[in-house]
Amino acid sequence: MKSEPTEFSISDLENMPNQTEHWDGVRNYQARNMMRDDMKIGDQVFFYHSNCDEPGIVGIMKVARESYPDFTAFDPDDKHFDPKSDTNNPRWYMVDVKFIRKLAKTISLKELKQKPELEDFPLVRRGNRLSIMPVSKQQWDFILSLE
DNA sequence: GCCAACGTTGGC
DNA sequence: GCCAACGTTGGC
Numbered sequence: 397m398k399s400e401p402t403e404f405s406i407s408d409l410e411n412m413p414n415q416t417e418h419w420d421g422v423r424n425y426q427a428r429n430m431m432r433d434d435m436k437i438g439d440q441v442f443f444y445h446s447n448c449d450e451p452g453i454v455g456i457m458k459v460a461r462e463s464y465p466d467f468t469a470f471d472p473d474d475k476h477f478d479p480k481s482d483t484n485n486p487r488w489y490m491v492d493v494k495f496i497r498k499l500a501k502t503i504s505l506k507e508l509k510q511k512p513e514l515e516d517f518p519l520v521r522r523g524n525r526l527s528i529m530p531v532s533k534q535q536w537d538f539i540l541s542l543e
Numbered sequence: 544g545c546c547a548a549c550g551t552t553g554g555c
Numbered sequence: 556g557c558c559a560a561c562g563t564t565g566g567c
Contacts, residue, residue: 398564398565400565423563424550425550426550446564446565446566447564447565447566451565451566505566522547522548523547523548523549524548524549524564524565525548525549525550525563525564525565526564527564
C-alpha cells in the first residue's frame, strides 16, 4: 500500500492510538476491489512511501479490520468527498491497518527495479499507478531478503 | 516543475 | 460504445 509520507507516513501509523488507522481516500476501483475482496484480517502488508526523496518500502503492517465503507466519501468537507457515494450504496471501501514494524532500511524503488526476480511485480512495471497491489509469497520473501 | 501513463467523464 | 478532453499519479 502506497502513501505519501507528507500525507501519512509509517511513523504516523506507528504513533496512532493502538498503532492502527483506517486506510481512507482510495478512489480507484481496482485498489478498492483489492481492499474489499482480497484483504483479510492478519494479512501482512508492505508500507510504501511515494512521492518523496527515496520512494520505497519502509515498513510492515497487517490488516486489522476487513473492508467497510470509507466514510470520508460522505463528508462534503473532506478532501476525498465523493457525492456519488452515499450511505445506502457506498462506492468506496477501506480496511484498517496496524503497524508491525519499520524496516531496518528503506528498500528503494530503485533497488527493486534492478532485481530480475521482481520482473512481474506490479510496482516496477512501467506506468504503474495503483496505490494498492498484490504481493505474492515469493515476492514478499524475496523483498524482505533485501532488508 | 515536468511529463508519461493511465483512469474517468461525458458528448455524440 | 467510441474517444477526446481532462484530471491524477508519481518518478525523475
